[in-house]
Amino acid sequence: MSSTNTDSVAGAANAQATTVELDSSEALKAPGIRLGLRILRTGPAVILIALIIIMSFLNEYFLTVRNLQNLLTQTTMIATLALGQLLVIIVRGVDVSVGSVLGLTVVLSGLMMDSGIENGPLHVVVFLSVGALFGLFNGFMIVKGGIPQPLIVTVATLGIGRGMALLLSGGTEHIGMAPLVQGAGNGSIAGIPVPAILVAFVTLVLAVLTLRTLWGRWIYAVGGNPDVAGWLGVPRDRVIMSCYMLSGVTAGIAGLIYAGRTDAASPLAGVGMELDAVTAVIIGGASLFGGRGHIVNALIGALIIGVIRNGLNLMSVSPFWEAIAIGTSILLALELDVLRRYFEEKLRARAARAMR
Amino acid sequence: MNSNVVLEVRNAVKSYGFVTALGGVDLTLHKGEILALLGDNGAGKTTLVRAISGVMQLDEGDIHLAGEKLVLSSAGDARRAGIETVFQNLAVLDNLDVSSNFYIGREKTWPSWMGPFGFLNKAREATGWVGAANNLGIKALNPGQEIGLMSGGQRQAVAVARAVAFASKVVILDEPTAALGVRESAQVLRLIKSLPERGVSVILISHNMDHVVQVADRAVVMRQGRIAGSAVPKKESIPELIGMIMGAT
Numbered sequence: 001m002s003s004t005n006t007d008s009v010a011g012a013a014n015a016q017a018t019t020v021e022l023d024s025s026e027a028l029k030a031p032g033i034r035l036g037l038r039i040l041r042t043g044p045a046v047i048l049i050a051l052i053i054i055m056s057f058l059n060e061y062f063l064t065v066r067n068l069q070n071l072l073t074q075t076t077m078i079a080t081l082a083l084g085q086l087l088v089i090i091v092r093g094v095d096v097s098v099g100s101v102l103g104l105t106v107v108l109s110g111l112m113m114d115s116g117i118e119n120g121p122l123h124v125v126v127f128l129s130v131g132a133l134f135g136l137f138n139g140f141m142i143v144k145g146g147i148p149q150p151l152i153v154t155v156a157t158l159g160i161g162r163g164m165a166l167l168l169s170g171g172t173e174h175i176g177m178a179p180l181v182q183g184a185g186n187g188s189i190a191g192i193p194v195p196a197i198l199v200a201f202v203t204l205v206l207a208v209l210t211l212r213t214l215w216g217r218w219i220y221a222v223g224g225n226p227d228v229a230g231w232l233g234v235p236r237d238r239v240i241m242s243c244y245m246l247s248g249v250t251a252g253i254a255g256l257i258y259a260g261r262t263d264a265a266s267p268l269a270g271v272g273m274e275l276d277a278v279t280a281v282i283i284g285g286a287s288l289f290g291g292r293g294h295i296v297n298a299l300i301g302a303l304i305i306g307v308i309r310n311g312l313n314l315m316s317v318s319p320f321w322e323a324i325a326i327g328t329s330i331l332l333a334l335e336l337d338v339l340r341r342y343f344e345e346k347l348r349a350r351a352a353r354a355m356r
Numbered sequence: 357m358n359s360n361v362v363l364e365v366r367n368a369v370k371s372y373g374f375v376t377a378l379g380g381v382d383l384t385l386h387k388g389e390i391l392a393l394l395g396d397n398g399a400g401k402t403t404l405v406r407a408i409s410g411v412m413q414l415d416e417g418d419i420h421l422a423g424e425k426l427v428l429s430s431a432g433d434a435r436r437a438g439i440e441t442v443f444q445n446l447a448v449l450d451n452l453d454v455s456s457n458f459y460i461g462r463e464k465t466w467p468s469w470m471g472p473f474g475f476l477n478k479a480r481e482a483t484g485w486v487g488a489a490n491n492l493g494i495k496a497l498n499p500g501q502e503i504g505l506m507s508g509g510q511r512q513a514v515a516v517a518r519a520v521a522f523a524s525k526v527v528i529l530d531e532p533t534a535a536l537g538v539r540e541s542a543q544v545l546r547l548i549k550s551l552p553e554r555g556v557s558v559i560l561i562s563h564n565m566d567h568v569v570q571v572a573d574r575a576v577v578m579r580q581g582r583i584a585g586s587a588v589p590k591k592e593s594i595p596e597l598i599g600m601i602m603g604a605t
Contacts, residue, residue, distance in 0.1 A: 071459045102537040213465065213474060213475055214472040214474060217476065221456075225450070229449060231431045232449075233432045234461065348507065
C-alpha cells in the first residue's frame, strides 16, 4: 500500500522545474573532522589491536595458544553479558541486575541437580527462560510500571535476584553440574573453547538482528529519540521490553558458561560482573545517550578488558592497578563519546552554513 | 454534508488543568484546499493539529474525515486514515540515515511472516527514496547518509517529503519553513502547492505571512482557543489578518 502511494507521486507532482541543490557533499568536505569521526567510530578495534601488540612485546607468553585460550574463556562471560547490555544501552537504559540473574540461574540449575534432574537440555531451557523472565520483569517495571529510571529499577532487582539465589540455595554451593552444562563451560571443539563458540554464535545472531532486521532499526530509532520514534509508529514500549528480555537471556547464557566452568552452583556466582558488562559496552564506543553502539564493538570492548586483565596478570602487576587501569579506560571512552558528539555538531553547523 | 469537505472538526474542546487550550473549535477543510492556520503562540493551533493527527485526544467534540467519524487513539491511526503530519521539532531521527527516516513506520520485511524480525531491504528503500524525491522535485540526498549530520533544511526536506509522499487525504505542516533558508523555503512551498493536484488537502501552520499569501487558499485565525475569523490571504489582507491574530478587531 505504501509503495503504490509513493508511485502515485510520480504523475501528480510535476513540480520538477528546478531542483534546488540540497546535496551535502560540498558542505561535508571537511576532511579533518571527517577523519576524526571515522577514527572515533572504528576506535575500539584499533585500541584492541594496539593493546595486543603492546602486550605481546611486554610479555613473551602473551601470544601463546594456551594463554589465548585462557584469555578467551575468561572473557566469554563478560562478553556474553556485554552483548545483552549493549541492546539495553542503545535504548537509553542500563541493566545492572545481570550479575544476580546469572547467579540465580546457576543456583536453579544446582537445585535441579539436587533433585536428581540431570537432563541437559532441560537445564539449558531453565538458564535461558529464567533469564528471559527476569529481564522481562525489569523491562515491565521500567516501561509499564512507570519507573523511568532503569538504573534504580535494576539496582533493586540486582538485590532481589541475589537474595533469591541465596535463599533458594540456603547460602551453600552445590558441586557437580549436568554433563551438557559442563561441556558448555569447559569443553572444546577442534581446540576452540565451547564458550567462545557460544559467544561467537550469540554475536552473530544479535549482529544480524540489530543490523539487518526491522527490530534492529526500531531499537536504534527508540534510542535516538523515543518520542519521535513513538509518533512515527515504532512500538516503543515493546521494543524497550524486548531489549531487557534479551539482556536477561544473555545473563542466562553467561550463567550456563559459569556453571560449566566451575562445575558448581554458587549463590555468589556473577557478583560484580554487571559492572564489567557496562564497562565493556562503554569501552566499545556505545553512547550512554542512546541510539549508538555496535554489537561487534561491545564484543571488542569485552576483549579489551580481558586483554588488560590478562596482560597485567602475566606481568604480575598488582590487581589494584588493574582496577585503576580499567576505570581510567572507562573515563577515556566516555570522553571520546563527548568528542564524537562535538565533531558531529561541527559537521552539522557546516552543512547548515553551506545552505545559507 | 458537503461532499467537497474532506475534514471537519466539530466543537473541539481540550483543557489542561485550568487552562483551556481549545474552547469549542469548528474547522472545515475542503478537498484540494490549502488552509493556513494562524494565531499567536498559545492560541491553540498546535493543540488542534495534535488532535487531528491523533497524538492527543480531545475532551469533547469529534473529527470527521470524508464524512466518517474518526476515532484516533494514536498517530498511527491518523496515518492509516490518510492524515500525515510534520511536527515542528519532532520530525526526524538524527541517528538514522535518510532512507530509514523516509520509511520509518512503513517498513516492509522479508519474509513477511517474521514480522519485525524479518529482513529489511536497504537497497529497495534507497531506490524508493530517490524515486520519491525525484518525483517531488527535490534533490535526492544520499540515502545512506546519517541525517543528524545534515542541516536543518535538509532534515526538514526529508520530513516533508515523507509526509507528502505517503499522505492520501490530508497533510498537516507545523511551521515547515521555520528552520529553513530562502531557497529551501521556496522548495518546500512548491511542494505544498503541488499537493492539491493529487487531491490532497493541506493544513499549514506558519508565522510567515508572505508564505501564507503565496500558497494558502484560505486563512483561519485562532485566538485564545477559539476561531477569531478567517480571510482569503492576499497582500492587502495581511493587516486584517494580523489584526485578528493580535485581537485588535
